[in-house]
Amino acid sequence: MPVGALATTVTANPGTCANVAGVGTQTWTNAANAKVSDAAYATVAVNDNQISNYLQCTNYGFTIPAGNVINGITVSVQRMVDNNGGSPQDYSVELVKAGAAQAANDKASATVYPTTLTTVSYGNATDLWTNTWSPSDIRASNFGVAFASQKNGANGGARTVSVDLISVTINYTADATLPSVSSIALASANPTAGAGSVSWTVTFSKSVKSVSAADFALVQAGGVSGASITSVTGSGTTWTVTASTGSGTGTLGLNLMDSDSILDLADNPLGGAGVGNGNFTGAVYTITGVPCNPPTNVPAGVTVSARCRPARGRGGLRERRGGAARRQDPAGEGGIAGRVAAVSGVTDGTQQGVR
Ligand SMILES: [Ca+2]
Ligand SMILES: [Ca+2]
Numbered sequence: 001m002p003v004g005a006l007a008t009t010v011t012a013n014p015g016t017c018a019n020v021a022g023v024g025t026q027t028w029t030n031a032a033n034a035k036v037s038d039a040a041y042a043t044v045a046v047n048d049n050q051i052s053n054y055l056q057c058t059n060y061g062f063t064i065p066a067g068n069v070i071n072g073i074t075v076s077v078q079r080m081v082d083n084n085g086g087s088p089q090d091y092s093v094e095l096v097k098a099g100a101a102q103a104a105n106d107k108a109s110a111t112v113y114p115t116t117l118t119t120v121s122y123g124n125a126t127d128l129w130t131n132t133w134s135p136s137d138i139r140a141s142n143f144g145v146a147f148a149s150q151k152n153g154a155n156g157g158a159r160t161v162s163v164d165l166i167s168v169t170i171n172y173t174a175d176a177t178l179p180s181v182s183s184i185a186l187a188s189a190n191p192t193a194g195a196g197s198v199s200w201t202v203t204f205s206k207s208v209k210s211v212s213a214a215d216f217a218l219v220q221a222g223g224v225s226g227a228s229i230t231s232v233t234g235s236g237t238t239w240t241v242t243a244s245t246g247s248g249t250g251t252l253g254l255n256l257m258d259s260d261s262i263l264d265l266a267d268n269p270l271g272g273a274g275v276g277n278g279n280f281t282g283a284v285y286t287i288t289g290v291p292c293n294p295p296t297n298v299p300a301g302v303t304v305s306a307r308c309r310p311a312r313g314r315g316g317l318r319e320r321r322g323g324a325a326r327r328q329d330p331a332g333e334g335g336i337a338g339r340v341a342a343v344s345g346v347t348d349g350t351q352q353g354v355r
Contacts, residue, residue: 015059024051041162058144067266184282194290222250
């Protein structure tokens with residue numbers, strides 16, 4: 001169950017740090033040394049007005065479960081320079097999302113690096129770096145940080161920048177937004193014209209799990225009986241419920257009956273805790289029989305009159321149609337099959353082949 005507004009903070013070191021081109025010209029040496037704080041450094045030499053490549057760290061190994069909301073991201077860098085004449089400083093401090101440095105969200109500081117190892121933080125517990133982040137974005141092995149340094153001046157020649165560690169802290173909260181049903185819409189032809197199976201598309205306000213036939217009720221009316229749910233498939237926000245239409249004609253609807261078995265990814269129950277507060281009345285099919293199809297194998301010269309029998313439940317309504325065999329009942333509500341009621345024009349004494 002959700003824990004309300006209690007936020008969780010988790011910090012991790014990277015599993016991978018590497019020199020990555022994409023900015024600057026100066027290559028980081030021993031980039032992997034930025035994975036842990038141990039006085040072993042990733043270093044880069046920057047001379048007058050030179051910019052480094054990215055020191056890019058990823059594989060942070062976060063395990064934030066789906067259904068949580070990311071509130072903020074903090075990047076901490078332990079760095080120093082051998083001599084701070086000539087303004088050695090940041091050039092880029094960017095998050096890496098799905099393997100791509102997010103240059104639009106650069107938090108590079110103009111602070112000149114100190115000559116003793118110092119940790120500086122970028123972002124905070126409520127700062128999303130003007131981006132959007134799901135737990136899976138953060139869990140991804142290609143989530144991380146792209147860091148670059150520069151010597152922003154011409155005073156004193158080459159400087160060596162050292163980075164001991166680039167760690168990341170994530171602040172997140174369990175998602176307390178309740179799921180609900182947005183719609184239950186017809187997904188098959190309506191009227192059903194004899195279809196033995198129909199489907200509904202059930203759309204939820206957010207991703208849910210544990211949706212099953214037991215969560216739904218068919219509503220049979222008119223002469224429909226014996227309809228039953230045959231499958232429930234789907235995932236996330238979109239699910240499909242399929243039912244047999246049983247026998248008879250009339251209407252068939254699908255309602256969701258909330259029993260708190262349907263949960264979102266943070267285990268919030270449908271409509272909140274409580275049976276029935278997530279109920280939803282879905283769209284209704286008009287159940288009709290197949291169009292009348294009198295026999296088509298009538299020999300030349302023979303005429304038949306077809307009697308189209310409505311499907312059961314129509315109160316015995318019958319249509320009679322004389323003349324030549326026809327392929328369809330224009331009213332669309334004929335019986336389940338055409339049936340020869342009378343035959344004329346046969347001279348050889350047989351009626352075979354027209355029934
Ligand atoms: Ca280190
Ligand atoms: Ca509920």
